Amino acid sequence: MKKILQLQSYLKEQSIDAAFITNPDNVFYVSGFKSNPHERLLGVMVFQEAEPFLICPQMEIPDAKNAGWSSDIVGHADTENAMEVLHRTASGRGVNLSRLAIEKSHMTVDRYDALLSLFGGLEFVQLDDQINAMRVVKDEAELQILREAAALADYAIEVGCKAIKEGITEIEVMTEIELALKKRGVTHMSFDTTVLSGPKAASPHGKTGDRKIQKGDLVLFDLGVVHKGYCSDITRTVAFGEPNEEQKAVYEVVLQAELAAVNAVRPGVTAAELDRTARRVIEEAGYGEFFTHRLGHGLGISVHEFPSLHGSNNMQMEAGMVFTIEPGVYLPGKVGVRIEDDVAVTADGIEVLTKFPKELQIL
Amino acid sequence: MKKILQLQSYLKEQSIDAAFITNPDNVFYVSGFKSNPHERLLGVMVFQEAEPFLICPQMEIPDAKNAGWSSDIVGHADTENAMEVLHRTASGRGVNLSRLAIEKSHMTVDRYDALLSLFGGLEFVQLDDQINAMRVVKDEAELQILREAAALADYAIEVGCKAIKEGITEIEVMTEIELALKKRGVTHMSFDTTVLSGPKAASPHGKTGDRKIQKGDLVLFDLGVVHKGYCSDITRTVAFGEPNEEQKAVYEVVLQAELAAVNAVRPGVTAAELDRTARRVIEEAGYGEFFTHRLGHGLGISVHEFPSLHGSNNMQMEAGMVFTIEPGVYLPGKVGVRIEDDVAVTADGIEVLTKFPKELQIL
Numbered sequence: 207m208k209k210i211l212q213l214q215s216y217l218k219e220q221s222i223d224a225a226f227i228t229n230p231d232n233v234f235y236v237s238g239f240k241s242n243p244h245e246r247l248l249g250v251m252v253f254q255e256a257e258p259f260l261i262c263p264q265m266e267i268p269d270a271k272n273a274g275w276s277s278d279i280v281g282h283a284d285t286e287n288a289m290e291v292l293h294r295t296a297s298g299r300g301v302n303l304s305r306l307a308i309e310k311s312h313m314t315v316d317r318y319d320a321l322l323s324l325f326g327g328l329e330f331v332q333l334d335d336q337i338n339a340m341r342v343v344k345d346e347a348e349l350q351i352l353r354e355a356a357a358l359a360d361y362a363i364e365v366g367c368k369a370i371k372e373g374i375t376e377i378e379v380m381t382e383i384e385l386a387l388k389k390r391g392v393t394h395m396s397f398d399t400t401v402l403s404g405p406k407a408a409s410p411h412g413k414t415g416d417r418k419i420q421k422g423d424l425v426l427f428d429l430g431v432v433h434k435g436y437c438s439d440i441t442r443t444v445a446f447g448e449p450n451e452e453q454k455a456v457y458e459v460v461l462q463a464e465l466a467a468v469n470a471v472r473p474g475v476t477a478a479e480l481d482r483t484a485r486r487v488i489e490e491a492g493y494g495e496f497f498t499h500r501l502g503h504g505l506g507i508s509v510h511e512f513p514s515l516h517g518s519n520n521m522q523m524e525a526g527m528v529f530t531i532e533p534g535v536y537l538p539g540k541v542g543v544r545i546e547d548d549v550a551v552t553a554d555g556i557e558v559l560t561k562f563p564k565e566l567q568i569l
Numbered sequence: 570m571k572k573i574l575q576l577q578s579y580l581k582e583q584s585i586d587a588a589f590i591t592n593p594d595n596v597f598y599v600s601g602f603k604s605n606p607h608e609r610l611l612g613v614m615v616f617q618e619a620e621p622f623l624i625c626p627q628m629e630i631p632d633a634k635n636a637g638w639s640s641d642i643v644g645h646a647d648t649e650n651a652m653e654v655l656h657r658t659a660s661g662r663g664v665n666l667s668r669l670a671i672e673k674s675h676m677t678v679d680r681y682d683a684l685l686s687l688f689g690g691l692e693f694v695q696l697d698d699q700i701n702a703m704r705v706v707k708d709e710a711e712l713q714i715l716r717e718a719a720a721l722a723d724y725a726i727e728v729g730c731k732a733i734k735e736g737i738t739e740i741e742v743m744t745e746i747e748l749a750l751k752k753r754g755v756t757h758m759s760f761d762t763t764v765l766s767g768p769k770a771a772s773p774h775g776k777t778g779d780r781k782i783q784k785g786d787l788v789l790f791d792l793g794v795v796h797k798g799y800c801s802d803i804t805r806t807v808a809f810g811e812p813n814e815e816q817k818a819v820y821e822v823v824l825q826a827e828l829a830a831v832n833a834v835r836p837g838v839t840a841a842e843l844d845r846t847a848r849r850v851i852e853e854a855g856y857g858e859f860f861t862h863r864l865g866h867g868l869g870i871s872v873h874e875f876p877s878l879h880g881s882n883n884m885q886m887e888a889g890m891v892f893t894i895e896p897g898v899y900l901p902g903k904v905g906v907r908i909e910d911d912v913a914v915t916a917d918g919i920e921v922l923t924k925f926p927k928e929l930q931i932l
Contacts, residue, residue, distance in 0.1 A: 244873065245674070265774060284863070285881070310679040311608070315671065315693070318678045330678070381751050388744050393777075398756075411628060416754075500647070510607065518648070 207276075209236045210258055212340060217254045217307070222331050224296070225252045225307040228317070231507045232309065232337050233260075239273035240435050241266055247288035247317075256299040261292055289317065293324040307333035342504060342512045343526035348436065349550055352505070352528055355438035356548045356559035358431045362387055363442045363562045366401065366427045370446050370569050376401040376414045379425075387431060396430035396437035396509040407443065407542030410499060410534060421447035424457075426542055430509060437509040439530050440560045441546030444567040453543075456493065456535050457566045460543045463487035463533040464564065467501060471531075471549060471556040477501075477519035484533040485517070493535045502530035505548055527551045528559070570639075572599045573621055575703060580617045580670070585694050587659070588615045588670040591680070594870045595672065595700050596623075602636040603798050604629055610651035610680075619662040624655055652683040659688075670696035705867060705875045706889035711799065712913055715868070715891055718801035719911045719922035721794045725750055726805045726925045729764065729790050733809050733932050739764040739777045742788075750794060759793035759800035759872040770806065770905030773862060773897060784810035787820075789905055793872060800872040802893050803923045804909030807930040816906075819856070819898050820929045823906045826850035826896040827927065830864060834894075834912060834919040840864075840882035847896040848880070856898045865893035868911055890914045891922070 213225055213236065227233055228249040234240040237250050237260055248266075252258045257277055262270055264281035271279065280295045282288040296303065303325055308318070310332045322328055344352065362383050369382040379401045387395075402412045403419045407426035419425060423446045430439035443460075445453065467484040481501040488497045500516035505528050513521050515529060527550070534544030548559040576588055576599065590596055591612040597603040600613050600623055611629075615621045620640055625633055627644035634642065643658045645651040659666065666688055671681070673695045685691055707715065725746050732745040742764045750758075765775045766782045770789040782788060786809045793802035806823075808816065830847040844864040851860045863879035868891050876884050878892060890913070897907030911922040 284879070308678065310682065311677055313678045314674055315676045315678060315681050316673040316695075316697075318681070319673065332679075334679075377751055377756075381748055385744055385748065388740055393761075414756075516647070 209340065210252055213252045213336075214254055216336055217252065220307075220331070222305045222307045223254065223301055223303045225333050226250075226292075226321075227252070227309065227333070227337070229309050229312040232312075232341075234435055235337070235341055235507055237270070237273070237275045239270045239275050241269065247282060247292065249292070251292070251296055253299060253301050256301050259295055261288070261295065289320040289324060303328065305329045305331055307331040307336070309334050309337065338512045341506055343524060344506060344528050344550070345526065348506065349526070349528070351434045351436045352438070352548065352550070353559055355431055355433035355436050356440070356561070358387065358390065358392060358433055359429060359438040359440040359548070360560055360562040361390070362429055362431070363427055363440060367444055367567060367569055370419055370425060370444075372420060373418045375416045375418055376403055376406075377416055379419070380414050383429065392431045392433065394432040396432050396439060400426070400428040402426045402542065403446075405539050405542075408536045408538055408540055409542065410536055410544070419446055422450070423447075424449065424453055424541060424543065426544060428544070428546070435507055437505055437507070438548055438560070439505055439509055439546065440548065440562065441532055441534075441544045442562055442564075442567075443543045443545065444569055446569050448568065449566065452537075453541055454566070456537065456541050456543050459488055459491040459493055460533055460535050460545050461564055461566075463497075464531060464545045464547070467531045467533065468547065468549065468556060468558060471523065471551060473522075473524050473551060473553065475523050477513050477515040477521050477523070478517050480523075480531070481515050481517045481519075484531070488533060488535060496535045496537055497533060498536060499534065502532050502546070504529045523551045525551050525553045572703065573615055573640075576615045576699075577617055579699055580615065583694070585668045585670045586617065586664055586666045588696050589613075589655075589684075590615070590672065590696070590700070592672050592675040595675075595704075597798055598700070598704055598870055600633070600636070600638045602633045602638050604632065609647075610645060610655065612655070614655070614659055616662060616664050619664050622658055624651070624658065652680065652687060656687040666691065668692045668694055670694040670699070672697050672700065701875045704869055706887060707869060707891050707913070708889065711869065712889070712891070714797045714799045715801070715911065715913070716922055718794055718796035718799050719803070719924070721750065721753065721755060721796055722792065722801040722803040722911070723923055723925040724753070725792050725794070726790055726803060730807055730930060730932055733782055733788060733807075735783060736781045738779045738781055739766055739769075740779055742782070743777050746792065755794045755796065757795040759795050759802060763789070763791040765789045765905065766809075768902050771899045771901055771903055772905065773899055773907070782809055785813070786810075787812065787816055787904060787906065789907060791907070791909070798870055800868055800870070801911055801923070802868055802872055802909065803911065803925065804895055804897075804907045805925055805927075805930075806906045806908065807932055809932050811931065812929065815900075816904050817929070819900065819904050819906050822851055822854040822856055823896055823898050823908050824927055824929075826860075827894060827908045827910070830894045830896065831910065831912065831919060831921060834886065834914060836885075836887050836914060836916065838886050840876050840878040840884050840886070841880050843886075843894070844878050844880045844882075847894070851896060851898060859898045859900055860896060861899060862897065865895050865909070867892045886914045888914050888916045
């Protein structure tokens with residue numbers, strides 16, 4: 207309930223009567239209950255003082271209890287108007303609701319309209335920034351889960367490297383990776399597992415396909431797992447057979463860029479400085495125009511969350527922030543290399559969560 | 570562009586200046602371009618007369634073109650305000666926007682606020698019902714894809730049945746199914762593949778786990794594939810070893826209920842009548858309280874779409890509608906049986922898309 211207490215302090219400070227949280231990732235963050243309700247209503251209502259409640263589809267009540275939510279749970283049946291159930295329950299708390307905080311980046315217009323018509327005269331406050339600010343700094347329990355998630359990503363790369371042989375397709379390698387993870391209890395990947403070979407690795411948004419891997423290819427893996435509700439995200443690029451000079455040169459530049467950014471991480475450094483640190487290495491090697499994306503992104507319950515590490519984000523890093531560092535160079539139709547670690551900012555520097563070797567692996 | 574023309578007629582009839590479509594499933598429906606933009610803006614703007622345009626992240630422009638969208642495509646970079654790009658482009662069409670149709674069940678409040686402040690004095694019209702009404706009736710091209718998707722689901726059940734042996738876990742069976750589908754080019758399932766055995770099958774929302782399958786179990790498969798952007802969804806319950814009398818009795822009731830509903834499908838019958846037809850069979854056998862969910866749901870680009878087949882939906886079926894019929898009986902802690910087909914309404918009756926046998930398979 208630590209997060210509920212934090213939210214209650216925020217409500218008091220800002221003179222907001224209540225917060226209604228409906229983004230499933232945020233519901234998980236504040237309640238411990240992870241669920242994808244699709245079109246059905248799932249939410250947590252938090253008041254300054256009154257007891258918070260969780261509202262969910264009737265049939266999910268046992269799961270919500272099992273997840274550890276110990277305050278009220280209110281179910282709604284498919285035959286009920288869930289927003290009316292919400293209104294009834296909130297009204298029963300005896301709080302006069304005039305200012306309500308909502309996630310404007312998640313709440314849909316029809317629910318917004320329903321809140322307006324049910325509660326009448328509500329003023330809405332944007333809650334997104336507050337929850338993002340809470341989520342961006344991980345506590346020790348979250349860090350431990352993220353370490354475990356990163357270790358599973360390391361293992362996946364190891365499996366992928368062992369699977370590579372002449373003529374095997376990208377999809378077959380992907381399947382071997384996911385099968386091995388399932389045997390270790392992984393039920394969901396944090397995004398579609400990516401295995402790109404040869405010229406395909408030069409497309410930063412390429413899709414795993416039925417291309418046959420052959421000697422002389424670089425093979426790029428980009429993958430992650432969902433573990434206890436938290437995501438990992440790793441990229442490694444390996445060589446199948448002896449790499450040529452251009453492949454080696456590009457790899458070395460990306461590696462030096464990645465290491466430069468990793469070495470620059472400490473409390474107080476800005477996202478923009480980290481991005482520039484890596485980009486400078488790549489620019490100085492003459493590949494600047496081929497590093498076409500930001501340096502990285504925050505990582506946690508969502509695979510992409512705050513902070514965003516790009517050249518115009520002056521947010522300062524602080525201890526407990528977790529994000530990816532993933533420079534890449536893509537020479538269209540030829541060579542693609544990306545190296546991505548998950549890292550945590552510590553009180554005096556950095557902890558690199560992903561540990562698979564970064565020197566070019568030649569298989 | 571048939572769907573764009575339909576939307577333009579609707580806009581003229583309703584005196585709406587434009588429609589802005591942002592639900593990715595609806596964007597795919599009207600444009601042929603399937604993409605999950607996450608937090609980035611993806612949408613199609615349709616006017617009564619002026620040329621429609623698709624707005625998407627800059628890097629997705631080539632994919633949108635390849636998908637066959639032949640009107641304008643407007644990209645936005647991560648460093649731009651996408652809503653401003655939208656406003657600029659829409660304004661460039663020379664249309665005075667005062668009534669705009671949006672999907673209120675999908676658009677978020679922050680985008681709604683941005684539209685209000687950028688365009689000024691907009692009146693919003695709910696577009697959801699119109700698009701749902703268009704999507705609910707499938708054309709021949711869509712039906713053909715749904716047939717193929719159903720055939721892949723049939724194949725998955727076949728693989729699952731072959732995989733069952735003493736001591737194999739539910740997760741292992743699931744993995745064999747998904748591996749076989751990947752080899753046939755299936756990259757995504759329409760939802761988490763479900764394999765439930767023994768008493769676990771009696772929980773309509775149980776999760777595939779590491780329970781070992783043993784002789785005497787009923788095994789329930791519920792799964793589907795995404796194929797060319799469309800979903801299938803099948804359930805079969807099979808017996809591993811000779812079933813006992815109760816298992817046989819429950820199976821027979823569910824089968825008769827399923828067949829009764831299938832036989833009742835024709836243009837003009839209502840969703841409620843179909844639900845009651847199946848429910849009556851189960852009630853008369855004394856299991857009424859154990860059929861705890863609706864009869865079925867529409868199926869297409871989304872795995873759950875219109876129509877919803879429940880007892881209070883008086884929508885009449887018409888040719889081209891595609892939905893599931895999936896009665897079930899769940900005796901808690903003991904026996905669970907569900908049988909689910911994907912069906913299409915034809916001019917004079919029904920086409921059953923899923924074809925895996927429904928007589929109790931004893932493995």
